[in-house]
Amino acid sequence: MTNHSHLNCAALLGSISDYIDGELDPELCRELEKHLAGCENCRVVLNTTKRTIDLVHPSISQAALPDDVRERLFKRLNLEDYVKIRSE
């Protein structure tokens, strides 16, 4: 692992998104993992990219539709009769 070439870094990093999503071709996957084992910088990019994706998930639950926005939407759609019934 000590003699790997950093020339591959840019090319392999182009695959990390697919790797994270589990969509990478098995052969490329093995190649990437072999490279990662010997390249600390690429491991850092992988770890921090995964963490970046994790971080955006919790932030979404906070942005529920505000009640006043929902009320105006129902009014605009002539659905006033249903505004008090909020579907789960």
Added chain:
Amino acid sequence: MIKSQSNEISLEALRLGDQAEFARLVDAYSGPIYRLGLRMLGNEQDAEDVLQNTFLSTLTHISGFEGRSSLSTWLYRIAANEALMLIRRRKPEVNLDDFGPGDSENDVTTLQFVDWSGLPESELLSEEGRKLLDQAIQSLPEALRMVFVLRDIEGVSIRETAEALGLTETNVKTRLLRARLNLREKLSTYYSERFIR
């Protein structure tokens, strides 16, 4: 994610003009569509316009919807178009196909190699950290941001994102890679300055 609710909605009832069913549709999808508007336009008023226009358009066209794509894909397509139309109106100078500086599909720049991934969430998502995350997402070029919002924030599949935006799956993956690495760079700069010596 909204699929569990969308599966229960009857397309037949919607086509027949069933108002109660349409109200259920609105409740199932309005949150994600409002969030998409907020992320793409950056302010609440424009997000509300995207939301209202999306459902007005849905109401107008539901009788002709043939169900060749899923209801959720169709709604995301309408919402994405509404958001992009509003962006064109607000910022005519923006090229919606641009990936931003270094506009090449293969140009992925990584300059930050500080590993902040082990920091606790309480530090990463402090009030200031959360604000920075929002700003960083907002600063992505529109072409990348739309894909990122659908795929990574709303959890829409690659295939559905491609269908909704009229892109190939390869295009979606390329934009997603660039968006993720772009965001990672910004967060790396911020977190390494604050938490890591």
